[in-house]
Amino acid sequence: MSSKWALAVIFLLMMGVSDSIYLTYHHYEINILAPEAKSFCAISKTIDCDKAATSAGSMMMGIPVATWGMFAFFFIMFFILVERILYWEVQKALYCFIYLILWLMAAFSAYEAFVSFAVLKVVCIMCVILYLTMVFLLISCKRALGIGHLEFFLLLYDLFFRSFSRTLLRKGASVAIIAVVFSSMIAFGLDYKFQNHFTYQRMTMILGNP
Secondary structure, three states: OOHHHHHHHHHHHHHHHHOOOOHHHHHHHHHHHHHOOOOOOEOOOOOEHHHHHHHHHHHOOOOEEEHHHHHHHHHHHHHHHHHHOEEEEEEEEHHHHHHHHHHHHHHHHHHHHHHHHHHHHOEOOOHHHHHHHHHHHHHHHHHHHHHOHHHHHHHHHHHHHHOOOOOHHHHHHHHHHHHHHHHHHHHHHHHHHHHHHHHHHHHHHHHHOO
């Protein structure tokens, strides 16, 4: 991978993580403390992050979409960092797999954008920043790989079909498992912490105003 563009990928992943952490925090703040709580970007009927956070589209399987996003960004970041730290030199095909995951994340972001803009008819500023981050992340990852679309698909084909390697599978799976463990601990740990924090604030407000 190109070192310059690889650094850009890490930077954008950190931006995605930071934005997702805020959106998770904001989700619980608005949903638990409403109507007392109001975010900085609840400016008008159109520009309203709070409406987006309280919509049905903000949840998936009972967990905020922002938390899933936080997990996904952390997973990719840890996958790359762990592989580099261990110097296992996992072949480029696995980075193509990461690029494929980014495309799936981008597709889901496009769906969320459609729901926000076309269905809810609101603009969430922090969500838009996340959408733009995904666009630049895809561009940077593609540049880091330095391959064309045909080579991208050929490498994936080699990875899973033509030259399937148990050694490569073991290394790739080990890196992925480590990344999943760390990502889950941080993302869902923060989710739990935010939920408890605002639940406690709500109970304090209720008990303080009988």
